[in-house]
Amino acid sequence: MADRSDVVGTVAGPGDDPNEFVFVTPSDKSIKTGEFITYTVSVEGEPRSVFARVTNRELIRGLPEGFLADPEVGPETVAATLGVPTDDTELYRLTATVIGYYDTNMTTFANPRQLPDPGTPLSIAPHQQLETVLPNLGCETDSTDVTTLDGVAHIGWLLNRPAEATNLHIPIEEFASTHLAILASTGSGKSYTASVLIEEMMRPSSRASLLVFDPHGEYDTLAEMQGEETFQGADGYEPSIEYYDPERLRVRISELEIGDVMAILDNPSNRMQERLSTAWRAMQRQESRTWGIDELIAEMERIYGDDDASVGALEWRLRRSIERNDLFHPEENVPLDEIVDPGQCTVLQMDTLDRWDQQLITTVLLRRMYRERLDDVRDRDSDIEHPIFALFEEGHRFAPASGDAPSLGIMRTITSEGRKFGFGLGIISQRPSKIDQDVLSQCGTQISMQIKNPNDQDAIKNSVEAAGEDVLRELPGLTPGQAVVSGDAMNTPALIQVRQRRTPHGAGSRPVIEEWREAYDERQREPTQSESADFGEGDSTGVQSLD
Numbered sequence: 001m002a003d004r005s006d007v008v009g010t011v012a013g014p015g016d017d018p019n020e021f022v023f024v025t026p027s028d029k030s031i032k033t034g035e036f037i038t039y040t041v042s043v044e045g046e047p048r049s050v051f052a053r054v055t056n057r058e059l060i061r062g063l064p065e066g067f068l069a070d071p072e073v074g075p076e077t078v079a080a081t082l083g084v085p086t087d088d089t090e091l092y093r094l095t096a097t098v099i100g101y102y103d104t105n106m107t108t109f110a111n112p113r114q115l116p117d118p119g120t121p122l123s124i125a126p127h128q129q130l131e132t133v134l135p136n137l138g139c140e141t142d143s144t145d146v147t148t149l150d151g152v153a154h155i156g157w158l159l160n161r162p163a164e165a166t167n168l169h170i171p172i173e174e175f176a177s178t179h180l181a182i183l184a185s186t187g188s189g190k191s192y193t194a195s196v197l198i199e200e201m202m203r204p205s206s207r208a209s210l211l212v213f214d215p216h217g218e219y220d221t222l223a224e225m226q227g228e229e230t231f232q233g234a235d236g237y238e239p240s241i242e243y244y245d246p247e248r249l250r251v252r253i254s255e256l257e258i259g260d261v262m263a264i265l266d267n268p269s270n271r272m273q274e275r276l277s278t279a280w281r282a283m284q285r286q287e288s289r290t291w292g293i294d295e296l297i298a299e300m301e302r303i304y305g306d307d308d309a310s311v312g313a314l315e316w317r318l319r320r321s322i323e324r325n326d327l328f329h330p331e332e333n334v335p336l337d338e339i340v341d342p343g344q345c346t347v348l349q350m351d352t353l354d355r356w357d358q359q360l361i362t363t364v365l366l367r368r369m370y371r372e373r374l375d376d377v378r379d380r381d382s383d384i385e386h387p388i389f390a391l392f393e394e395g396h397r398f399a400p401a402s403g404d405a406p407s408l409g410i411m412r413t414i415t416s417e418g419r420k421f422g423f424g425l426g427i428i429s430q431r432p433s434k435i436d437q438d439v440l441s442q443c444g445t446q447i448s449m450q451i452k453n454p455n456d457q458d459a460i461k462n463s464v465e466a467a468g469e470d471v472l473r474e475l476p477g478l479t480p481g482q483a484v485v486s487g488d489a490m491n492t493p494a495l496i497q498v499r500q501r502r503t504p505h506g507a508g509s510r511p512v513i514e515e516w517r518e519a520y521d522e523r524q525r526e527p528t529q530s531e532s533a534d535f536g537e538g539d540s541t542g543v544q545s546l547d
Contacts, residue, residue: 057092178487449482450475
């Protein structure tokens, strides 16, 4: 039974849906939509604290509208005229959806399948209880101090509560193994939120092996983690932040598959495709993995003759598209043991590569890493003997809904099978509708921020099973830094305020007004073409030696 001093409302009766009920509260008990309330019912003879989420709020009694028509007269004056206390004139009817009670055996919510009786008192759910039961932390009680747990990421606090009153820690293992999606409009805080999670994953209690695919160079401030006390362990651990610029990104030609090569070449004919496929398979069967275009053409000439017109046409295409592209090399490759390691976050800076090269090197790298993880799990020699997590900024670029990217196939494979082999993916995007739906639907944990585009809202609705209608309705009204967290890392979706980063943010909007003014002032200081050059005054003394 709730202490009457904690009661914020009273159940009035059932709602429209089987899991809904309505309750009444006076205005001084301010309860916002999205707030968690609790009440006690008997389940199989035991008292259970059942949680419910407030989904709607409407005024059922207030000051007469006729007295409020004059904007010059305040509500307090109207109430005084009527002879009623100001805080006693309003009454609200709220709708709440039952989430359930926390089952310590199942370590998740169980629905009691019974609504509270009319007259049941309701209370605001306690902070620590929510911190324990909202995320999927596997706690054996509903009052565990989650800050003592290893492998959790402090992502922020409940939006409807005061700052840091109800902190939310999500299990890193859940979203790192069953994949993650961070979806939001431009400027809503996607990269900021992703960086918060990276900070948490690189702390001493997690020591993740992270790879960030960065098409715009937005993560160059993560290096600030190095040397910061927060990220140092008692055993001397400190995260290693490595940056790979385009000059170091290489694809060994033998790592390409025939499908990659066909996509690179400029519209090869059927005859060319047949010749190239035959020669490519022959080269792949060779023991050497360091062959180039010269060796490939020699193989085609050996099979089809050196006067074959299709081979000649292929040679021109291969040299133009592969040999003259610095991305490809007969011998050089990105060493996997340099880019993935426990306690290391490697940022692949691809900002000077065109989209096609970004997709291609991603394809080859993912394929190599997936193969190594497969070998490790099957007790074969492997270059990657630990789980890895790859995060993709502009995820729709690498897994587009149009299907027009060589990286899409391997990303589908990893999102559907990677969990078994310790290979997790994270997708960050401002256009959920432009992400391949197979990839998006496999992202078990979702962090959804402000989304106003109806097509993108529909994409989330169709792909994110855990986000209910009441949660999705919140998306257009969120402001930067606010998010809905749902999916495998949560026992129920929650509205949060993302916590402040410990490292500087490197992807904020540019101060355009300030930069315009500075550029204008700089332009004003430059001499114009019409101004005569200043040769100094006085008569010429002729050519002078500079010695």
